Amino acid sequence: MDNRSGSLADTLERVLDKGVVIVGDIAVCVVDIELLTLRVRLFIASAQTAREMGMDWWTNDPFFTPKAVERADETNELARQNAALRDRVAELERTVRRTAEEERR
Amino acid sequence: MSRGLYAYAITRDQPVDLAGPWLIGHRGLALVVAEVELARFAGLEFEEPSEDSPLAVLARYHDAVVRSVFRHAPVLPLRFGTVLDSVDAAVRLLSARHEEVSAWLSRVEGRQEWGVKVRAAQREPAHLDDVSGTAYLTLRRQRLVDADLARRAAATLHQALRDRADESVCRDLTRDLLLEGAYLVDAGHEEEFHAELGRLTAELGLSVEITGPWPPYSFTKVEFADA
Incomplete structure (x- = not known):
């Protein structure tokens, strides 16, 4: 068999989408x-293909993907909210622990 | 549904050693077939394109059989998944479509398919934070001009390659592709085709991906019926 074969995407595209189609009673449909x-x-x-090749430069380029800026903003905003919530949880835990200790006494 | 006659390609009736598949000949034409377990083809899925997925394995094998025939004789690849009713059915097809099939085989004889893809150049992301409005517009205009130049360069390349090929087809372009062409090139013009491809690629500064040689997959889009 010939070893010189193309990339899987190129091969699939040709084998599945090109070539002679046989129609009529003589062919059986299996696929x-x-x-x-x-x-x-x-x-x-x-x-996807391009992305796999590391060619996803446009997705983070605000010039081609205006949403990239928004996405970055959103991420920052989420990080800020996350930090604020962590602080509140820690504060509440401290309060709960203090109340429990006072009750025990 | 158990076993069936899988057909890979149509070629001229002549001895070919294929280690598995064999030829059903009729009046100088032949179908390349093999008996297969039909269960292997039922419920095939296209998930992730990994080499070891069942679809990839079967498609690679299909391509390998077609290529083996292609090295010795003109070939018309059949669409993946063609299963014939019986040996009689194969003979009926070759008999009913004899002239058409012969003409198609002559059309691709001594020719190979080459794939040429041109991708848009990668650019550094623009940092817009410290950019003034005027600078932004200048940058934007420059990028549009560049993109237009690249598109024109790709069109020039296609034109030049088309002139050196017997047939050509262009695929629909996706976002970062400037050209995706397939060219059916005669053995006698192959050197010239590749010389031109190399020359223009360098001259126009294009990023080109060449695939091939392929059997003439992209140039055999035709339907054959047995009657």
Whole structure:
């Protein structure tokens, strides 16, 4: 067998989506080829391939993805809220512990 | 549903050693087939494209059989998952479509498919914090100009490659792709095709990914019926 073969995405795209189709009574349908092809197309069309190759630069670039700025803001805001809540929980725990100690006495 | 006759490709009827699959010949044409367990094809899923998924293994094998035939003779790859009713059905098909199949085989004979992808150049993310409004607009304009130049360069490349190929097809482009073309190139023009590809890639400063040679998958989109 030939070892010179393409990447899996390239091979799947060709094998599943290209080539001669045999129709009529002589062929038996064993694979839901349309569904598979659709999924392969979606996979290739989605930026997933590129992302796997480390080419997701645009997702964090505010120039191409205006939401990137918002996302960064959101993350900061969440971190701030998280810190504030931690402080409150610690404060409440201290109060509960103090009350329990006073009751024991 | 137990075993069936899986068909890989159509070729000319001539001896080919395939270690498994065999040829059903009829009047100079042949179908490359193998008996398979049909259960292997039922319920195939496309999840993550990993090499060891059942779909990937079967697709790779399909491609490997097609390539083995392709090294010796012109080939029309069949769509993945083609299972024939019987040996009789295979003969009926070759008989009913003899002229059409012969013409398609002549069309791809001595030719290989090459895939060419051009991706948009990667750019550093812009740091907009300390950028003035004017600087931002300048930057934005520059990027739009760059993007337009890259698109034109990709179109120039496609034009040049198309002129050196017997046939070509372009796929729909996804976000970071500027060109995804397949070119059916005659053995006699292959050197010229690749020389031009190398020259233009350097000259236009494009980031190009070349795949191939492939059997003529992208140039055999046709339906055959037995009647």
